[in-house]
Amino acid sequence: MTQILGWVATGVFVGSYFFSRPAALRALQMLGAALWIVYGFLIDATPVIAANVLVFAAAAWTSFTRNPVADPATQTK
Secondary structure, eight states: OHHHHHHHHHHHHHHHTTOOSHHHHHHHHHHHHHHHHHHHHHTTOHHHHHHHHHHHHHHHHHHHHSOTTTOGGGOOO
């Protein structure tokens, strides 16, 4: 079961890069990082946990601090 979680986390994280909307990319990165954090606890791997806490925090920070109106990717012509 632990390996399946690791593979699911990998798939979610890699899949996030196929989204063109920054908000969707960050949301999936947060989900993938959360899965990796759980995986890290299951295998008792502090580096995996720490790295993904940082990824989750960075994705969350940019999700809540960026102004969608000022983001050129979200503006229409």
